[in-house]
């Protein structure tokens with residue numbers, strides 16, 4: 095089996111590197127300077143315990159497919175459709191992404207779709223280099239067939255991930271885990287806008303409370319932080335790495351590299367969408383979605399909105 099990792103950035107690069115270290119056949123799909131660096135020098139994976147340069151084949155777009163290929167999509171959710179353009183629709187696709195909308199989108203074109211709930215704090219350092227901060231395992235990955243169930247391939251992927259540096263768990267209810275993770279990721283926009291300042295957690299909690307109300311009304315099940323903590327146990331703690339400054343979560347990193355887009359439509363925006371479908375107001379997530387998108391478009395620095403400004407916008411929206 096060959097794993098083709100589409101979007102070999104922080105998360106995709108780490109997954110590809112760990113699968114390669116575990117002895118699996120891997121092809122990384124990357125773009126621009128990152129692709130050129132991987133092709134020229136290999137991919138460097140920095141972890142709390144080592145820094146290793148790995149000679150992993152790379153391409154900058156679709157290649158002739160093999161029957162045993164599995165596509166792992168690790169792009170941001172807003173890039174999913176473009177990322178899968180040109181790949182044959184009979185290949186299995188694993189959505190190793192935040193949010194809960196990718197699997198549904200992909201199922202329109204691909205028959206065999208798998209959800210992957212990814213807890214893997216990582217960072218794209220520079221072209222050709224990724225850092226994965228957790229220790230002793232770089233990440234915990236739950237995988238299952240979409241919309242539910244575990245088949246032979248899901249089990250095999252979980253086993254293959256678990257060979258080196260990752261914990262892979264086959265889950266019949268992977269979307270329940272992904273909805274739990276979505277609740278966690280509602281804080282990404284808060285962190286990206288105001289940074290880690292006293293009082294930011296209260297905004298995050300308001301966004302989550304709003305989301306839980308909407309998910310409960312919709313009858314959508316979600317895992318709890320306690321369940322996730324039990325799974326993580328002693329397997330993965332975030333550790334400082336010498337010489338590597340921790341750059342924040344994925345939305346923070348999108349702003350830091352002025353990418354021009356951010357995942358907020360698929361995180362806070364998912365709650366806004368559900369709220370609108372159910373006729374439930376979601377002012378906190380609405381403001382977070384809108385402001386995070388504005389920050390990305392205007393290429394503003396992460397953490398540069400005063401918390402008071404954000405609170406005023408939320409309170410203004412809540413009162414409207």
Ligand SMILES: CC(C)(CO)C(=O)C(=O)O
Nearest residue numbers: 192212213214215343344
């Ligand atoms: C929880 C974390 C940091 C790691 O997977 C994440 O999901 C993100 O940054 O989006």
